[in-house]
Amino acid sequence: MKEQKQYGYDELALVFSNLAKSAEKQINAEVSKKLDTLSTFFKKNSSKETGFDIDELVSSVSQDVSSRYPEVEKEGKISEDRGALRCATWGKKVSAIHKSILTRYKNQKEQLFEGKEVWVCEACGFIAISPQVPAVCPICKAPSSRFTKIRKEN
Numbered sequence: 001m002k003e004q005k006q007y008g009y010d011e012l013a014l015v016f017s018n019l020a021k022s023a024e025k026q027i028n029a030e031v032s033k034k035l036d037t038l039s040t041f042f043k044k045n046s047s048k049e050t051g052f053d054i055d056e057l058v059s060s061v062s063q064d065v066s067s068r069y070p071e072v073e074k075e076g077k078i079s080e081d082r083g084a085l086r087c088a089t090w091g092k093k094v095s096a097i098h099k100s101i102l103t104r105y106k107n108q109k110e111q112l113f114e115g116k117e118v119w120v121c122e123a124c125g126f127i128a129i130s131p132q133v134p135a136v137c138p139i140c141k142a143p144s145s146r147f148t149k150i151r152k153e154n
Helices: 009-025 029-044 054-079 082-113
Strands: 117-121 127-130 147-150
Touching: 009 029, 054 082, 082 127
Parallel strands: none
Antiparallel strands: 117 127, 117 147
């Protein structure tokens, strides 16, 4: 029997937040609201510190790419769920890019962002670090209007 991993409140808050966004995009406001409520609950009850260990984060994203998304893909094929297969494909690509960005940040620190903005594709989660919004998402082909500019806290 496969051992189940226990997730902390921070991880659950992120999972429910992502599920809420997905439900919102599928125009299911009732489910989105419930998932958002769960995300808020876990975030408020988290005991984890606000700081992070970048090596731990890179390792976690690497696990997403190497084993977690392939598990989603496998289950999607078994159940013939095209949505799960799309999620696995896009998620694997986006997570590989996140790993690259985190590795670059680890080496370059704030220099990585000099003269650039951070843009997030609301459709798939792709992160672009560039002076201007991408015309099209390289992962899901969403137009520039689907990108949100992330403001850096001072």
